[in-house]
Amino acid sequence: MADCIVLGAGMVGVSTALALQAKGRSVVLVDRRGAGEETSYGNAGIIQGEAVEPYAFPRDLGSMVSIALKRGNEVNWNLTSLPNWAAPVLRYFRHSSPARYKTISQTYSQLIHRATADHAPLIQASGSDNLIQREGFRQVFRTPKRMEEGARTAERLHEAYGVGISIETASELKAAEPNLRRDLQGAVRWTEPWTCSSPGGLTANYARLFEERGGRFVSGDATTLEQAASGWRVKTDDGVIEASDVVVALGPWSPELLKRFNYRIPMLFKRGYHRHYHGGKSPTVAIMDAENAAIIAPMIAGSRVLTGAELTHFDAAPALRQLNRAENSIRELFDLGEPVENEPWWGNRPCMPDMLPVVGAARRYKGLWFNFGHGHQGFTLGPTTAALLADKMAGEGDNALVDRLSLER
Missing domain, CATH: 3.30.9.10 (D-Amino Acid Oxidase, subunit A, domain 2)
Structure with missing residues (x-):
């Protein structure tokens, strides 16, 4: 049995699988398609180290x-x-609003300031400098x-x-x-x-690195996720995969899955x-x-x-x-x-309406974790929120920052 299942093989999900793997976890990455073939494929390919303030709704x-x-x-x-x-x-x-936006940007800028540094070792290890x-x-x-x-x-x-x-x-x-x-x-x-020059290609290279380091990437249907005696299970082309922990990193598809667990994600x-x-x-x-x-x-x-x-x-x-x-x-x-x-x-x-990603534990369910809602910056912030989540799951790191990203914030 794996230690953890990660649902979603975009930049956020692949980065999460790598970060958990680096903590010594046995991880299975599950997606219906290949790595980086959905939202992570279609962006401008910019790791936006300058985007310290998120896109606000114009109020003038x-x-x-x-x-x-x-x-x-x-x-x-x-x-x-x-x-x-x-x-x-x-x-x-x-x-x-100005007051709320200022507070949000204080948190957001902490994430953005890490972005290129968190990508750097993965770019090098995956042979993606070209x-x-x-x-x-x-x-x-x-x-x-x-x-x-x-x-x-x-x-x-x-x-x-x-x-x-x-x-x-x-x-x-x-x-x-x-x-x-x-x-x-x-x-x-x-x-x-x-x-x-190829956002989907970079994401695929990160996924290949995950497999080279001993991870499993399998084709499966995230909508089959359900609780099991051991924690969680999902149906894949390789059979039913069970694990004690599961991370939902499905980007825009996350709310639909989580409706089944009585979450209404705005x-x-x-x-x-x-x-x-x-x-x-x-x-x-x-x-x-x-x-x-x-x-x-x-x-x-x-x-x-x-x-x-x-x-x-x-x-x-x-x-x-x-x-x-x-x-x-x-x-x-x-x-x-x-x-x-x-x-x-x-x-x-x-x-998300407050422009911050959702990162952390699902308080209603043991072993259910979130990493989604990155808006315009999933490609930029994938490795950063992955590292924060992996630390949180290991009982390490900056819990105050992750708490400001929790669904219950």
Whole structure:
């Protein structure tokens, strides 16, 4: 019998399996698909060492009107799905008040400050240095007003948290990004983040490392989870697996599973889209077009163009409004070439209303543990929350920090 089952082989689940393994636990990793083939595949590939403050809900009138009227590209929403997301969004709005947001950011920044350091040994041990670039990424600005606002925010974060920044003028940006097709006002280069040319590939490499170190990765159905005399069991292609402990690390699928155990998780799903393009000219590092909420990230598969957030049904058909607008805006900046895929990728970011992940024990059930709800930063924070959870399960580490991430917070 294994000591522990980890459900979910995204960045968070794979990192959790590795962290528990490093504590001497016998771990079985279970997923219906291969490692890094769901939400962990679809992100911008940025280990965001600068993201010390989570994405808050805009509270100024101008931004709220823009979202309500769908004027910008940051947020799209589906009216028919309003009953699904209205309550979590209201909680999200409340937690974004200045006083609450300040307290949340104090905790969040502690996690972010560890992110690259927690990834570093796994990158090295898994032989993944060829996927990593340590040159940061850029936010570029089209108008003087947005450039001034962006620079002011960067300088504030530098002063408050020590985040590394470089404010680039229009000429400095053009020299750094010779493939730019038009003049811009300038850029903020965030110097601490690392970028990855294959987020799914890095997650798969971590999973391979887990297996090389003696772990088992099996195909199975997390929805078959149930209590057993020995603790917990789940059905897999290798038969029934039993263990004393189980970790739910299923990202956006975690709330549906936990309904069976009488948990109602108020998760907000922010859908994102991407598509790859080849035959054009990429930027030297990932670039965010601030005014259009679009990102272009150089990847092995081509230049990946990514969108902001969509509020819709979990399984709703794709709505390409944001991706089309993102593509158009990025084409103004770079020669994208032609699409690689006929259909874009889309997936759901698992966001908690207070913007903090859920990490720790399920107080109602012995041996049931949580590690999900990382929002925009599962790829960034997977190894960090995994290490915190592994310490908690071993009775070690910073219990005060983990307690601030518990479901009962």
